[in-house]
Amino acid sequence: MSTIADFKTAFMPNWCPGCGDFGIWGALKNALLEKGWGPADFCTVYGIGCHGHMVNFLKSYAIETLHGRPIAVAQGIRLANHKLPVIIVAGDGDTFGEGTNHLVHIARRNVQATMIVHDNQVYGLTTGQTAPTAQKGFKTKSTPAGVLEEAINPVAIALAAGATFVARGFAGDIPGLAKLIVQGFNHPGFAFIDVLQPCVTFNHVNTYQWYREHIYPLDSSHDVTSRAKAFEKALEWGPKVPTGVFYKIEKPTYEAQTPQLNEVPLVEQDLPPKNLQTLMEKFV
Amino acid sequence: MDINIKVGGEAGFGIMASGLLLIRTFSRGGLRAITTNDYPSLIRGGHNVILVRVADHEIFATDNHVDLLIALNRETVDLHKDEVSKGAAILFDGESFQVQPGDFTKPVNLFPVPLMKLAKEHGGDVLMRNTVALGATLALVDFDIKYLESVVKDQFGRKGDEVVQKNNQLAQSGFDYIKKNFPQGFNKKFTVSAAQTKKQMVLTCSEALGLGAIAAGMKFFAAYPMTPINGLLYYLAGVAEKTGFVYKQPEDEIAAINMAIGASFAGVRSMVATSGGGFSLMVEGTSLAGMLEQPVVIIFGQRPGPATGLPTWTTQSDLHFVLNAGQGEFPRLVLAPGDVEEAFDLTAEAFNLAEKYQTPTFVLVDKYLCESYFSVDLATLAEKKVSIERGKLVSEAEQIKEVEFPRYQLTDDGISPRPIPGRKGGVFRANSDEHDKWGYSIEDGPLTKKMIEKRMKKMAMVEQEVPAPTLFGVKDAQHTLVGWGSTKGPVLEVMRQLTEQGQGELVNYLHLNWINPFPSIHVRELLSDAKHIIDIEGNHNSQMIDWIQVKTGIKITDRINKYDGRPFFPSEIIEAIKKYS
Ligand SMILES: Cc1ncc(C[n+]2csc(CCOP(=O)(O)OP(=O)(O)O)c2C)c(N)n1
Numbered sequence: 033m034s035t036i037a038d039f040k041t042a043f044m045p046n047w048c049p050g051c052g053d054f055g056i057w058g059a060l061k062n063a064l065l066e067k068g069w070g071p072a073d074f075c076t077v078y079g080i081g082c083h084g085h086m087v088n089f090l091k092s093y094a095i096e097t098l099h100g101r102p103i104a105v106a107q108g109i110r111l112a113n114h115k116l117p118v119i120i121v122a123g124d125g126d127t128f129g130e131g132t133n134h135l136v137h138i139a140r141r142n143v144q145a146t147m148i149v150h151d152n153q154v155y156g157l158t159t160g161q162t163a164p165t166a167q168k169g170f171k172t173k174s175t176p177a178g179v180l181e182e183a184i185n186p187v188a189i190a191l192a193a194g195a196t197f198v199a200r201g202f203a204g205d206i207p208g209l210a211k212l213i214v215q216g217f218n219h220p221g222f223a224f225i226d227v228l229q230p231c232v233t234f235n236h237v238n239t240y241q242w243y244r245e246h247i248y249p250l251d252s253s254h255d256v257t258s259r260a261k262a263f264e265k266a267l268e269w270g271p272k273v274p275t276g277v278f279y280k281i282e283k284p285t286y287e288a289q290t291p292q293l294n295e296v297p298l299v300e301q302d303l304p305p306k307n308l309q310t311l312m313e314k315f316v
Numbered sequence: 317m318d319i320n321i322k323v324g325g326e327a328g329f330g331i332m333a334s335g336l337l338l339i340r341t342f343s344r345g346g347l348r349a350i351t352t353n354d355y356p357s358l359i360r361g362g363h364n365v366i367l368v369r370v371a372d373h374e375i376f377a378t379d380n381h382v383d384l385l386i387a388l389n390r391e392t393v394d395l396h397k398d399e400v401s402k403g404a405a406i407l408f409d410g411e412s413f414q415v416q417p418g419d420f421t422k423p424v425n426l427f428p429v430p431l432m433k434l435a436k437e438h439g440g441d442v443l444m445r446n447t448v449a450l451g452a453t454l455a456l457v458d459f460d461i462k463y464l465e466s467v468v469k470d471q472f473g474r475k476g477d478e479v480v481q482k483n484n485q486l487a488q489s490g491f492d493y494i495k496k497n498f499p500q501g502f503n504k505k506f507t508v509s510a511a512q513t514k515k516q517m518v519l520t521c522s523e524a525l526g527l528g529a530i531a532a533g534m535k536f537f538a539a540y541p542m543t544p545i546n547g548l549l550y551y552l553a554g555v556a557e558k559t560g561f562v563y564k565q566p567e568d569e570i571a572a573i574n575m576a577i578g579a580s581f582a583g584v585r586s587m588v589a590t591s592g593g594g595f596s597l598m599v600e601g602t603s604l605a606g607m608l609e610q611p612v613v614i615i616f617g618q619r620p621g622p623a624t625g626l627p628t629w630t631t632q633s634d635l636h637f638v639l640n641a642g643q644g645e646f647p648r649l650v651l652a653p654g655d656v657e658e659a660f661d662l663t664a665e666a667f668n669l670a671e672k673y674q675t676p677t678f679v680l681v682d683k684y685l686c687e688s689y690f691s692v693d694l695a696t697l698a699e700k701k702v703s704i705e706r707g708k709l710v711s712e713a714e715q716i717k718e719v720e721f722p723r724y725q726l727t728d729d730g731i732s733p734r735p736i737p738g739r740k741g742g743v744f745r746a747n748s749d750e751h752d753k754w755g756y757s758i759e760d761g762p763l764t765k766k767m768i769e770k771r772m773k774k775m776a777m778v779e780q781e782v783p784a785p786t787l788f789g790v791k792d793a794q795h796t797l798v799g800w801g802s803t804k805g806p807v808l809e810v811m812r813q814l815t816e817q818g819q820g821e822l823v824n825y826l827h828l829n830w831i832n833p834f835p836s837i838h839v840r841e842l843l844s845d846a847k848h849i850i851d852i853e854g855n856h857n858s859q860m861i862d863w864i865q866v867k868t869g870i871k872i873t874d875r876i877n878k879y880d881g882r883p884f885f886p887s888e889i890i891e892a893i894k895k896y897s
């Protein structure tokens with residue numbers, strides 16, 4: 033059995049005091065404990081941003097990639113070793129600015145991974161420019177007159193792209209978020225969790241207070257197997273904002289549909305293959 | 317004896333397939349053959365040409381003159397009439413269009429064959445007239461049609477006996493037509509001697525790259541379609557399942573290299589392939605592999621740029637791009653094979669280098685190599701023993717001794733023992749931020765300096781294992797040609813022809829296929845001894861001249877360049893050399 037201490041590193045988080053990243057970090061550790069995973073039982077794949085600093089505060093197999101690329105790297109890991117659970121920790125900039133393409137494709141491929149998006153509506157690390165998830169009119173240093181575009185809707189995009197598990201959590205609700213993450217771990221396929229994450233330094237609109245006033249949990253009357261119902265809920269953003277599992281269905285994963293991966297992971301297979309001579313003879 | 321056969325016609329009418337049947341037929345009959353193709357970036361409506369050079373001796377390149385023109389449309393005659401040599405044979409469908417001896421600048425022999433009519437008589441369609449033409453061609457050069465029949469059987473066998481039989485009847489009808497109407501045939505003829513019937517493979521360098529990767533135990537391959545690496549992509553996609561590796565077509569080249577890095581991190585040998593445009597998207601990922609110290613093999617098939625350039629033509633213009641790709645300083649290893657055998661060997665070698673030095677490693681090829689077919693003795697590849705050296709990859713037992721494994725441990729050679737995730741202990745992280753030995757992010761100056769030195773030390777280490785380059789030909793030739801990659805074939809062909817003419821002393825050739833690390837000491841020595849050096853490259857800027865100067869201090873001034881999208885032809889090289897004589 034692992035304990036919280038197993039995940040400790042020599043570094044204390046350098047996030048701003050009160051940052052929503054603390055809540056996500058805590059919820060993730062609680063979820064890992066509940067799942068019974070220790071640091072060697074999974075691999076975390078990070079993007080670049082304030083969220084990505086977690087690579088230094090959570091001991092586990094991990095790879096910090098480039099801004100926008102954690103999804104692509106995670107899929108390579110899964111194909112090489114489909115027995116290794118993968119957790120993707122990314123920012124809203126990673127996911128919807130630099131790397132939207134990858135999100136759309138991992139969702140339709142249904143590669144098994146749990147993706148946690150730190151949705152703070154800003155680029156925290158680069159000191160508060162607008163993110164694609166920022167609401168229209170939101171003022172930042174890079175949009176002094178307010179954002180002109182409509183905000184990206186992460187839940188709707190994940191649904192449209194074909195994700196088989198789509199949820200939204202709140203960094204201010206650690207037990208609730210931990211539960212969602214565990215459901216993500218248990219989901220046989222791509223699990224997408226958009227996490228509303230207050231950035232106390234650069235986002236003075238979507239604060240803890242604002243979220244507490246606006247969010248409400250989806251209850252048991254919501255049919256998680258209906259994509260249409262999920263879309264309907266996904267489009268709600270004010271006066272109330274739903275959280276919880278929007279959609280959850282089971283479909284074969286990419287890994288399960290790849291015959292080469294059915295038995296032993298690629299990483300444990302012998303190299304080179306036995307059919308080299310036969311392959312050469314084919315050219316005669 | 318050798319013959320250059322050119323098949324020309326409208327795109328979409330099986331021109332390439334016909335060329336392929338021809339090279340397979342001749343190779344099976346014991347002859348040596350090479351084909352190169354010219355085609356526009358269209359599916360239908362453009363002009364397609366395939367050139368098959370076939371000989372009863374070793375050959376290294378095709379040439380730009382034509383001894384036997386198979387014109388499937390009139391345009392082929394119009395476009396290629398000046399290439400035909402004196403006494404050439406022109407095979408065409410005399411009932412579809414007219415061709416006169418006066419169409420050509422040199423005297424030729426016309427062989428009108430009613431291709432369409434014969435095809436229809438035997439129940440074939442317009443595409444099948446090519447098969448009639450192939451049969452007629454074999455009759456012209458007196459080559460046994462049984463070799464074509466056996467190739468047809470292999471090629472069409474899975475479509476059923478009926479298809480095989482029909483194709484053979486069509487070929488036979490062309491063959492018989494020539495024998496009956498032109499019994500004297502063409503003045504160049506082949507005989508197949510028993511001694512020449514060693515088993516030969518017919519393959520492109522793309523396929524050789526693929527076989528090299530398979531022999532090296534590649535387990536993950538990602539590539540987004542782009543000429544000229546599609547042949548490699550199709551080949552590997554086709555054999556992935558039965559061979560036991562994964563080919564993934566990703567959403568873009570950015571995903572390709574990042575997936576490959578992920579797979580490499582997870583412990584398997586991984587590879588990507590692309591051309592210049594796609595590699596532009598992989599540049600940041602190359603740098604990531606450099607920082608994470610993650611082995612990855614990058615097949616780079618050059619085609620003319622800038623931008624979309626000439627998508628279906630050839631070049632050697634991306635040498636500097638590859639040598640400098642990616643932000644920051646880290647070892648970028650670059651190999652540049654010049655033929656099928658080197659493509660196989662150096663791809664396998666690239667996997668070893670990438671893993672031993674934990675850094676991205678390139679195999680730089682081009683459209684000419686990727687899409688030309690070569691006949692090669694089966695034994696040349698089949699008897700190779702490929703050694704697999706995984707460097708400092710640690711065993712599970714070693715790794716799990718540690719609770720936390722120091723992934724970026726500072727060592728004397730700069731190479732750190734490499735653990736992999738998913739084992740039951742020895743956790744570690746790979747980090748694209750500058751990091752300490754544990755992989756944790758750092759920003760302190762002295763450690764940053766150490767880490768950069770650590771990564772660059774690997775360059776000094778790999779430099780110790782560069783083999784001496786090959787100097788082909790006599791030692792003290794009048795001119796020393798210096799080239800790399802695909803220039804090898806045309807230059808060796810030049811030397812073969814010169815030797816045949818008793819001028820073997822005129823030229824020798826220094827072939828560079830290890831670009832980085834570079835065989836600096838050997839090259840300095842060899843070039844210092846040379847009487848007159850000429851750099852030869854398929855680009856405008858003679859990029860290798862700069863690299864040789866950086867690496868040896870020697871500045872080459874005389875140069876031969878070609879940058880019209882076409883490969884070098886031996887005859888034009890001879891002409892260029894003679895200007896210096
Ligand atoms: C290719 C590239 N472009 C830009 C940057 C600079 N950059 C680093 S983090 C970041 C944005 C981070 O925003 P987000 O992903 O939302 O993470 P957060 O800091 O908000 O957690 C940017 C633009 C980079 N590192 N790489």
Ligand code: SF4
Binds near residue numbers: 052
């Ligand atoms: S800038 Fe915002 S997201 Fe980054 S650590 Fe500070 S509060 Fe958190």
Ligand SMILES: [Mg+2]
Binds near residue numbers: 150154
């Ligand atoms: Mg953000």
